[in-house]
Amino acid sequence: MGRLRLSITKGEPLRFLGHLDFLRAMERALRRSNLPLAYSEGFNPRMKVSYDTALGVGVTADPLYMDIELTEDIAKADVAAQLRPQLPGGIELRECHYVDPKARKLMAFINYEYYELTAPLINSYTNEELTAALTEFNARKEIPFRKVTPKKVRDIDVRPIVPEAVTGRVEGEYIYLYFGLQLTQIGSIKPGELWKILVTEHGVPGAEDTFLCQRGEVYFRDEKGRLHSPFEEAVR
Amino acid sequence: MSQVLVSPFLLAKVQKPARYIGGEWNSVVKDHAQMAVSVALAFPDVYEVAMSHLGLKILYHIIDAIPDAVAERVYAPWPDMEKIMREHGLPLHTLETKKPVREYDIFGFTLQYEMCCTNVLNMLDMAGIAIWSEARTEEDPLVIAGGPCVYNPEPLAPFIDVFFVGESEESVVEMIDVQRRWKEEGKPGGRRELLRRMVVIEGNYVPAFYRDEYTAAGDFLRLVPLDEAAPRSIRKRVIADVENLPVPLRPILPHIESVHDRAVLELFRGCTRGCRFCQAGMLYRPVREKTPEILVDIAEELVNNSGYDEISLMSLSSADYSRLPELVDMLMARFADRRVSVSLPSLRVDSFSVDIANKVQQVRKSGLTFAPEAGSQRLRDVINKGVFEDDLVQACSHAFKSGWNTVKLYFMLGLPTETDEDLKGIADLAYLVSDLYRELTGKVNCRITVSVSTFVPKPFTPFQWMGQLPLEEMRRRQDYIKGQIRNKNITYNYHDAKTSVLEGVLARGDRRVAKAIYEAWKNGARFDGWTEFFDYERWLAAFAAAGIDPAYYAQRHRDPAEPLPWDHIDCGVTKDYLALEWRRAQTGALTRDCRREACSGCGVCPLLQVNVVDGMGGTDGKTTFVYHQR
Numbered sequence: 053m054g055r056l057r058l059s060i061t062k063g064e065p066l067r068f069l070g071h072l073d074f075l076r077a078m079e080r081a082l083r084r085s086n087l088p089l090a091y092s093e094g095f096n097p098r099m100k101v102s103y104d105t106a107l108g109v110g111v112t113a114d115p116l117y118m119d120i121e122l123t124e125d126i127a128k129a130d131v132a133a134q135l136r137p138q139l140p141g142g143i144e145l146r147e148c149h150y151v152d153p154k155a156r157k158l159m160a161f162i163n164y165e166y167y168e169l170t171a172p173l174i175n176s177y178t179n180e181e182l183t184a185a186l187t188e189f190n191a192r193k194e195i196p197f198r199k200v201t202p203k204k205v206r207d208i209d210v211r212p213i214v215p216e217a218v219t220g221r222v223e224g225e226y227i228y229l230y231f232g233l234q235l236t237q238i239g240s241i242k243p244g245e246l247w248k249i250l251v252t253e254h255g256v257p258g259a260e261d262t263f264l265c266q267r268g269e270v271y272f273r274d275e276k277g278r279l280h281s282p283f284e285e286a287v288r
Numbered sequence: 289m290s291q292v293l294v295s296p297f298l299l300a301k302v303q304k305p306a307r308y309i310g311g312e313w314n315s316v317v318k319d320h321a322q323m324a325v326s327v328a329l330a331f332p333d334v335y336e337v338a339m340s341h342l343g344l345k346i347l348y349h350i351i352d353a354i355p356d357a358v359a360e361r362v363y364a365p366w367p368d369m370e371k372i373m374r375e376h377g378l379p380l381h382t383l384e385t386k387k388p389v390r391e392y393d394i395f396g397f398t399l400q401y402e403m404c405c406t407n408v409l410n411m412l413d414m415a416g417i418a419i420w421s422e423a424r425t426e427e428d429p430l431v432i433a434g435g436p437c438v439y440n441p442e443p444l445a446p447f448i449d450v451f452f453v454g455e456s457e458e459s460v461v462e463m464i465d466v467q468r469r470w471k472e473e474g475k476p477g478g479r480r481e482l483l484r485r486m487v488v489i490e491g492n493y494v495p496a497f498y499r500d501e502y503t504a505a506g507d508f509l510r511l512v513p514l515d516e517a518a519p520r521s522i523r524k525r526v527i528a529d530v531e532n533l534p535v536p537l538r539p540i541l542p543h544i545e546s547v548h549d550r551a552v553l554e555l556f557r558g559c560t561r562g563c564r565f566c567q568a569g570m571l572y573r574p575v576r577e578k579t580p581e582i583l584v585d586i587a588e589e590l591v592n593n594s595g596y597d598e599i600s601l602m603s604l605s606s607a608d609y610s611r612l613p614e615l616v617d618m619l620m621a622r623f624a625d626r627r628v629s630v631s632l633p634s635l636r637v638d639s640f641s642v643d644i645a646n647k648v649q650q651v652r653k654s655g656l657t658f659a660p661e662a663g664s665q666r667l668r669d670v671i672n673k674g675v676f677e678d679d680l681v682q683a684c685s686h687a688f689k690s691g692w693n694t695v696k697l698y699f700m701l702g703l704p705t706e707t708d709e710d711l712k713g714i715a716d717l718a719y720l721v722s723d724l725y726r727e728l729t730g731k732v733n734c735r736i737t738v739s740v741s742t743f744v745p746k747p748f749t750p751f752q753w754m755g756q757l758p759l760e761e762m763r764r765r766q767d768y769i770k771g772q773i774r775n776k777n778i779t780y781n782y783h784d785a786k787t788s789v790l791e792g793v794l795a796r797g798d799r800r801v802a803k804a805i806y807e808a809w810k811n812g813a814r815f816d817g818w819t820e821f822f823d824y825e826r827w828l829a830a831f832a833a834a835g836i837d838p839a840y841y842a843q844r845h846r847d848p849a850e851p852l853p854w855d856h857i858d859c860g861v862t863k864d865y866l867a868l869e870w871r872r873a874q875t876g877a878l879t880r881d882c883r884r885e886a887c888s889g890c891g892v893c894p895l896l897q898v899n900v901v902d903g904m905g906g907t908d909g910k911t912t913f914v915y916h917q918r
Contacts, residue, residue, distance in 0.1 A: 066543075067296060068305035073544050080313070080541060080595030091627065110300045138595075140313040140541075172297060264296055 053125055055155070057282060058148040059115035062107055066142030067264070071106040077140055082120065084138040087131060090121035104158035104270060104282065105165075113267040115146055117158050117282045149286035161282060163235040164273035167243045168266045171227050175257035179222050185254040190217040197249060199241065212236050214246065215277065227258060234273060289320045292381035292388055294373075302368045306543040307335035310383030314538040314593065316352045316359075317384050324356040324468045328382050328392040328429070331363050332399075332407035333817065338363040339540070340548040342602065343398055343435065347460055349536035357464050360384040360392075361540075364407045365414070367814060367821070373414065380415040389415040393467050395429040397448075399437035402794035403787065403817035405444060408433075409809040412447065419806065421449050421496055426478055430467070430486070438493070439524075439571055440747040440854040443794055443801040445495035449483060453491045453857055454524030455557070457533060462489045484517045491525035493857065494518065500799040500853075508798045508853045523858040528898045530557055530576040537589040539596075550598040550631065551590040553583055555615070556902070559604035562879045562888070564672045564869055565661070565703065567746035568604055570861050573892040575883055576901040580615040584622050591628055599623075600631045607632065607644070610883075610903035616647050633657075646690060656687050659698040662706075663713025669876035670705050672869075677717070684721050688728045694735045695721055701765045702743035702757040702788075704873060711765055714738060715772035722777050732777065739781040740769060742788035744842075746795050747854045748861065750869030755845040756792040759785055786824040790816065792842030793831075798853035801841065803834035860892035864917040882910075889915030 062074060069077065079099055082089060091097040100121035107113055122131075128148045136145050155161075189195075195210035213234050220229040229247070233240055243265045250256040271279040299305040320326060329348055331338030338344075344361070351359035360382035365373060373380070379388045389395055395417065397408055409419050417431065418424045424431070433444065434452040441451045452459055466485045470476070477484070487494045497518035498511040513520060527533060535554075542549055556577035559569045587599050599619065601609070609615065619630050630648050645656065660675050662668045668675055684695060699714050718738050725734035742762050745751045757765070762785035773780050793801060808816075808830035815821040831838050846852070848867050855863070865888075872879060879888050883900055891914040893899060 064296075065309065065311045068299055068309055069543055070306070073306060076545075077313070077541070077543075083595035083597065084592070097627065109305065110296075141311045262297055262300075264300060 053122060054150045055119055055121055055153045056128065056131060056148055057117060057119050057151045057158075057286065059117050059146040059283075060139075061114040061142075061144045061146065062112050062116050063114070063142040063144065064112055066140075067112045068109055070109045071103075074107065075101075075103075078118070078143065081135065081138045081140060081143065085135045087120075087134055088122050088124040088126065090123045102157055102159065104162050105267075107267065111265045111267055115269070116267075117162070117270070119151070119158055147283070149283050151283075151285045152287050155285040158282060161272050161285075162270045164232055164279065165270045166230070166232045166268035168268060169229045169231075169243050169247055169263050170265075171229075171247065171258045171263035173222070173225050173227055173257050174259055177222050177227065177257050182220055182222050182227065182256070185250065185256055186218050186220060189250060189254050195249065197241065197245065199239070199245070206239075208238050208241075210241055210246070210249065212238075213240050215273075218246075218250075227256065232273075289385070289387055290391065291386040292378050293386065294376075294378060298372050298376070302372065303366060304335075304544055307363070307366065308369060308383070309543065310361075310386070312383075312543055313541045315361075315384055315540050316348070318352065318358040320358060320385065320387065322356065323358045324471065325354075325358075325394070325464050326387075326392045327351055327357065327359045327394045327396055327464075328362050328389045329359050330361075330389075330395060330397045330411060332397055332404040332411055333364055333815070334366055335363050336542070336544060336546040339542040339546040341398065341400065342552055342554060343400075345536045345539060346457065346534070347396070348540075349538075350457060350460060350534050351464065353534070354461070354464060356468070360387065362389055362411070364404075364411055364815070370410070370414065370814075380411055390417055390427075390429065392429045393471070394463070395431050397431075397433040397435075399433050399435040399444070401817060402437055402443075402791050403822075405794060405805050406809040406813040406816055408444065409447060409805065410814055413809075420446055422446070424449070424479065426475060430479075430482060432463075436567065436571055439567075439857050439859060440795065440797075441493060441495065441857070442500070442799045442853045443797040443805060445500075445799050446802045447805075448495065450486045451493040451495070452525075453493060453522055454859075455527045456491070456525060457527055459489050459491050459525050484515065487515075487517050487519070491522065493522045495799075498856070502800075508851055510851055511853075511856050521856055521858050523896070524571075524860060526574075526860070526896055526898055527557075528576070530901065531578050531582060535586050537586065538593045539590060541594060548600060548602075550600045551587065551594060551596040552600050552602050553587055553590070554578070555583065555601055555603040555606055555609045557603070558900075559608065560882050560900070561605065561608070561674065562672050562869075562881065563661070564670075564750040564873050565700065565743060565745075567749050570748045570866075570890075571859050572604065573860060573890065574898055574900045576898075577610060577903060579903070580611050580618050583615060584618045587619060588622060591623070591626070597627055598629050598631055600633065602633065613644060616644055620647060643686075645687070656684075656692055656694070657696040657698070658683065660717060661698065661700050662703060662710060663699060663715070663717055664710045666876055667703060667706060667710040667713070669878055670873050671703055672873070672879050674878065674881075677720070680717065681720070681724060684724055685728060688725050688734075693725065693729075693731075693733060694737075696737045696739065697721070699738065699740045700743040701740050701769070702762060704751060704754050706765075708765075708768055711769050712772055714740065714769055718773060718778045719775065722775060734777050736778045737781060738769075738773065738778060740766070741783060742766075742785050744788050744791045744795055747852070748857075748859050748866065750866045750873055752796065752852070752866065753846040753848055753870060756788070756842045758839070758843055759789050762788065784819065784822075787816070787819075787822055789838065789842060790822075790824070790827055793836075793838045796853075797841045800834070801836060804830045804836045807833045860890075860896045862891040862895075862914060862916075865890045865915045867917060868915055886910075887912040889913050891915065 090100040102119045104117040197210045199206045216232050218231040251258050348359045362382045381388045417428050432450045433448045438451040483494050497515040501509045503509050558572040558575040661673045745754045766782045893912040
């Protein structure tokens with residue numbers, strides 16, 4: 053019995069699965085594993101599974117956290133042994149730990165995500181130039197940005213959303229950027245939106261719409277800037 | 289072995305890039321270096337549609353089970369992906385190992401519907417293979433095709449090297465043996481010799497070995513064999529014993545939501561209801577059922593190997609499976625604690641089926657579906673669709689009392705002897721069902737959908753001589769029905785009749801139509817089965833450029849004595865029988881299902897040496913005969 057928190061990966065082979073497709077693949081793997089999964093009540097029972105986020109098409113993640121509910125006591129080593137052989141190429145199980153059944157839902161807990169963004173350069177660019185551009189960006193006190201969604205258009209300040217310095221490197225014809233995005237009171241931005249700012253306002257020679265992302269570690273980042281892992285709520 | 293690698297930056301730009309990545313659970317990857325024969329299995333439509341097709345799954349399973357043979361999948365790239373592939377010089381390649389199709393020994397298409405023909409040409413072109421068979425060299429794969437459309441192969445004859453007619457579970461293994469031996473011997477005699485060896489396999493048609501001839505008036509006359517290896521008539525392959533057929537027990541799980549994305553259980557092949565418009569009913573005779581015992585075992589394997597939570601009972605008319613209630617009960621019992629539901633694609637119009645529907649999930653989701661096909665009893669008798677108004681009333685009553693409030697009714701327009709009176713009957717039936725709902729439940733919230741498609745006469749049916757309605761008349765009748773339905777509970781659906789016009793030409797065309805297909809493709813025709821891509825004007829221009837009059841093929845009433853372009857194919861049902869049925873249709877005489885009643889002489893059982901196999905005795909002790917017209 054209990055709530056098991058897993059860290060899995062959405063790897064390169066499955067980069068282009070949307071969230072619903074990924075859900076379906078994972079759900080089928082779980083069914084094949086014959087683990088004693090809990091289902092919801094009612095007319096259309098659903099497997100009790102939740103994820104830390106809905107990854108879009110084109111994004112990989114390592115790790116991706118998910119919670120599953122089990123109806124029987126089963127050692128986490130056994131869970132791993134039953135589940136691993138059923139995972140399709142592109143999904144790996146890293147760790148699993150039981151968490152307090154009353155622990156916050158993953159999506160509510162996590163508010164800070166690290167990303168690696170890769171893009172082809174459309175002009176020559178050196179590491180020195182990149183360093184200069186990033187220094188410039190990192191030093192800004194305010195970063196006004198017009199966030200456009202299908203529902204509305206808002207002008208927000210991106211600074212609090214990117215509290216840590218953005219780093220990166222140029223290698224061959226590609227640029228690699230590393231940054232963390234915070235979910236704040238005023239919301240957040242997508243990795244592509246940060247890229248857009250760097251391209252349009254800081255002279256990074258890339259195409260706004262041509263980049264790929266990998267989501268890295270994710271945390272709850274408190275007011276003091278300390279990072280709390282989703283496994284902190286592990287009980288056994 | 290080369291691999292075609294598409295940069296993820298490019299994939300990120302297309303719609304549903306998961307269509308092109310491969311690596312699905314249960315997909316089979318073999319080392320091509322260890323293989324003697326390689327086959328690229330193609331479904332000429334987009335991934336989501338292609339992945340639902342059971343036939344290719346069966347062939348994939350059979351070929352991969354051969355230790356030195358490998359099968360991989362390839363589907364039609366969506367136009368946005370095609371553009372990128374062409375711009376970057378990326379040839380068509382298979383999903384499992386990204387190997388270019390051109391490097392395969394065999395490139396096999398399944399032709400499920402006529403409208404995919406331009407996709408076939410496009411896939412050949414994207415693979416770098418000559419579109420016209422005669423231009424292919426030893427470096428090109430053998431291009432083969434199977435599926436229902438090969439029963440009239442002529443419109444695609446100049447593009448396909450070998451057609452496989454009928455059920456190819458056995459012939460595909462024979463094909464692999466032929467290919468293996470020819471390669472081992474050092475490919476003696478080149479492509480021509482390979483074709484000669486392929487044509488020896490029963491059920492195989494090699495168009496290059498025949499010349500099409502026409503009368504001075506321009507009518508099809510005959511196909512003349514040009515090679516002594518070429519048989520005069522090509523008889524379909526049929527598997528007599530379906531119980532022990534190889535079944536794919538490890539279904540590949542599609543990456544993206546596909547049609548029929550569930551564990552598919554094939555209950556039986558064939559259907560002998562004898563509906564006169566239905567080509568499948570004629571092509572797949574006789575009925576051969578699998579036993580519930582083996583079906584339940586197959587179902588369990590499928591679920592274990594996939595993680596699917598739904599089993600779909602598939603066949604031409606699943607509700608006719610002789611031991612259906614037993615099967616459903618057995619399945620429910622086997623999966624009692626596993627949260628696996630069972631679905632039926634459609635129901636027969638009787639209350640017995642509604643009892644089954646109570647147990648079965650599909651119906652709960654989308655409402656009941658019935659196919660009366662025609663609006664009046666007179667016309668239903670003409671097409672031999674044994675559905676009576678009373679049946680529909682009983683079935684719907686039962687359903688409404690059980691809580692359903694959604695009903696879909698399928699019809700056709702353009703059937704032989706049809707009058708406006710019959711069309712009005714469609715509306716009358718819909719109103720009847722709607723009124724019935726109100727009477728029984730006191731509520732007015734039922735949702736009735738009336739879906740009317742335009743009839744296209746098909747080869748090897750009793751209606752194959754009938755001239756199809758002209759476009760203007762199709763439209764007039766569509767509008768007429770619309771005018772008859774004025775009720776907010778009833779939704780009327782119909783499709784653009786122009787696609788039916790094209791389908792009419794492709795279904796009953798001869799080899800001269802090939803040039804029009806080529807012209808249409810050259811001018812950008814793709815995905816003609818999709819409304820967003822179908823361009824009628826382009827096809828009219830293609831017909832004109834090829835010197836084809838579409839009305840000649842689609843709308844002309846044919847004389848039962850005239851030679852037909854598909855006469856060289858033998859599906860077991862005799863032409864005399866079809867002509868008899870055509871005459872019986874005119875008077876609405878009914879022909880019974882030979883499974884339960886007397887043999888009607890279609891010819892399949894005695895000529896092909898097969899029997900009806902079903903749970904109620906089949907043709908045991910029954911006299912079968914071949915009807916001959918004097």
